[in-house]
Amino acid sequence: MKNRALVAMGIPAGPCAEEAKRVIAEAHAAGSTVRAAGDTLQSIIASPDAYLDDARYGVLASHLKAHQVAAKAFTPRQSVAPYRIWGEHLEPDSVRQLQNACSLPVAVAGALMPDAHVGYGLPIGGVLATEHAVIPYAVGVDIACRMKMTVLDLPVEALETQRERLVSVLERETCFGIGGGFRVKRQHEVMDADWRVTPVTADLKDRAWKQLGSSGSGNHFVEFGTLSVSDDAVGLPRGTYLALLSHSGSRGSGAAVAAHYSTLARRLHPELPQSLAELAWLDLDTEAGQEYWEAMELMGRYAAANHALIHQYIARALNVEVRLDVENHHNFAWRETHQRPDGTEREVIVHRKGATPAGEGVVGIIPGSMATPGYVVRGKGSTASLLSAAHGAGRRMSRTQARKTLSWQDAQALLRERQVTLLSAGLDEVPMVYKDIDEVMAAQQDLVEVLARFDPRLVKMAPSGEPPED
Structure with missing residues (x-):
C-alpha cells in the first residue's frame, strides 16, 4: 500500500507508515486479504492503546499513539501571517495552500503570484517568508530550477x-x-x-x-x-x-x-x-x-x-x-x-x-x-x-x-x-x-x-x- 493511501486512512508518513507497510506485508504473507489488513489498521488507528502490548501490532500502536499525543500539542499562529495575492480566478486550492502556509508558527508573510497553481505543500507561484526555518516543500522537488x-x-x-x-x-x-x-x-x-x-x-x-x-x-x-x-x-x-x-x-x-x-x-x-x-x-x-x-x-x-x-x-x-x-x-x-x-x-x-x-x-x-x-x-x-x-x-x-x-x-x-x-x-x-x-x-x-x-x-x-x- 502506498503512502498516499495510508495517509488517507489516517496513518501519517514516516515511522507510522513504514511500520504499517510491514504489518500489511506480514498479513499478506500469512494469507490475509488487503481488505482484512485494512480493517485491522483502522482498528489500531481508532484505539492504539488497546494494541500497545500486542506482539504483532505493538510497535505500530506505539508510533500512532506518539503521533496523536504530539498532534494535540500543535499550536498554530493566533492569526494568519499577512499575505497578498496577484491575479484573478486563481485555483481555490492554491489559495488555500498559501493560507495554510501562513498559519505555520514560523511564517512571517506570504504572497501568491498570478501564475499560481496547486503544488506539494506550498503552491507553485507561492512565496513564503519564515523565521529562521526552511521548508523543503516550500522550495520544491526540483531544487534551484x-x-x-x-x-x-x-x-x-x-x-x-x-x-x-x-x-x-x-x-x-x-x-x-x-x-x-x-x-x-x-x-x-x-x-x-x-x-x-x-x-x-x-x-x-x-x-x-x-x-x-x-x-x-x-x-x-x-x-x-x-x-x-x-x-x-x-x-x-x-x-x-x-x-x-x-x-x-x-x-x-x-x-x-x-x-x-x-x-x-x-x-x-x-x-x-x-x-x-x-x-x-x-x-x-x-x-x-x-x-x-x-x-x-x-x-x-x-x-x-x-x-x-x-x-x-x-x-x-x-x-x-x-x-x-x-x-x-x-x-x-x-x-x-x-x-x-x-x-x-x-x-x-x-x-x-x-x-x-x-x-x-x-x-x-x-x-x-x-x-x-x-x-x-x-x-x-x-x-x-x-x-x-x-x-x-x-x-x-x-x-x-x-x-x-x-x-x-x-x-x-x-x-x-x-x-x-x-x-x-x-x-x-x-x-x-x-x-x-x-x-x-x-x-x-x-x-x-x-x-x-x-x-x-x-x-x-x-x-x-x-x-x-x-
Whole structure:
C-alpha cells in the first residue's frame, strides 16, 4: 500500500507508515486479504492503546499513539501571517495552500503570484517568508530550477536559412528524460566542490556527474527564438536578436535531496495536522536544517552548471560568440532582510517556489509556453510581494486532463500558426495547458517591467511519455 493511501486512512508518513507497510506485508504473507489488513489498521488507528502490548501490532500502536499525543500539542499562529495575492480566478486550492502556509508558527508573510497553481505543500507561484526555518516543500522537488538565456552572434535569419544546422545542434548537444545523461561526462568546476557536505549529497555525486549538462523532463526545455529588445537596460541596443533559452533544474540529485529532507522534516514535526504536514520545516539552528541548507546551495550551483554547459556546448558547436547572458533561479530559499510593518528590519528566509526574484533592478526571465512569448523583466522591488514575481504562464489544467482532452492535431495547427518547430514534447506540455502569459504579465505590472520579448521558434523538450521532473 502506498503512502498516499495510508495517509488517507489516517496513518501519517514516516515511522507510522513504514511500520504499517510491514504489518500489511506480514498479513499478506500469512494469507490475509488487503481488505482484512485494512480493517485491522483502522482498528489500531481508532484505539492504539488497546494494541500497545500486542506482539504483532505493538510497535505500530506505539508510533500512532506518539503521533496523536504530539498532534494535540500543535499550536498554530493566533492569526494568519499577512499575505497578498496577484491575479484573478486563481485555483481555490492554491489559495488555500498559501493560507495554510501562513498559519505555520514560523511564517512571517506570504504572497501568491498570478501564475499560481496547486503544488506539494506550498503552491507553485507561492512565496513564503519564515523565521529562521526552511521548508523543503516550500522550495520544491526540483531544487534551484532556473532560466538561462544567451543571445548568440548569429543573424535572426539563421532561424530559416540555417534551420537544419540549428536543429542538429539542439538534438546533439542536449539530453532530456528521467535518468538521462551523456555517455561522455561533461566537465564543470561544480564537480570539484565538496559533495560530502551532507551524507545525502555524498552519495549523489556519481549520478549528478552523469547527468551534468542535461535537462530533465516535464516543463523543461531548450529552444531557439527571437529576442526583441525594447529597453537598452537589458544590455543590448534595441532591436531583434537570435537567442537560446533553457529551463531546467538540479535533476535527479535535487529530487533526492528534496525527498530525504522533506521526509525528515515531517518526522521531526509529528504535531502538524494533515493539512500542514507537507509544510514541515527544519530549524536552521539544527544539524538537519544546516544540512538541508548546504545541500540546497550545492544543488543551486549544480543547476547553474547544467545550464552553463548547455549554452556553452551549443555556442561552441555553432562556433559563435555570446553577446548577452541572463539567468535566474526559482524553487529556492534565500536569506534576505525585509521590513516589519513598523518599519524595522529583520532577516527572514524567503522561499520562492515557482516565483522569480524581482528586487529593485534585478533582471530575470519569465517564459510563456512553446508557442507564446516569454519576457526579460526588471524587478520593481515590491515589498508586498516579498521582492518576487511570477515564474511563467502557469498551468491551467493538470497533465492528466491535458492527455484526456487535448489532441496533437490541434496543437500542431497552433504551432504552425505561430511558426514554431517542435522537435519533441509530451501532449501535457502543449500551449493550451497554460494560462495566457500576457494576462499573467498584466496582473503583475506593479512587480516587474518588461525589457525584452522572446518568441520561441525551435523547441526541444522531453519526449512524450516521460514522467515530469518539474
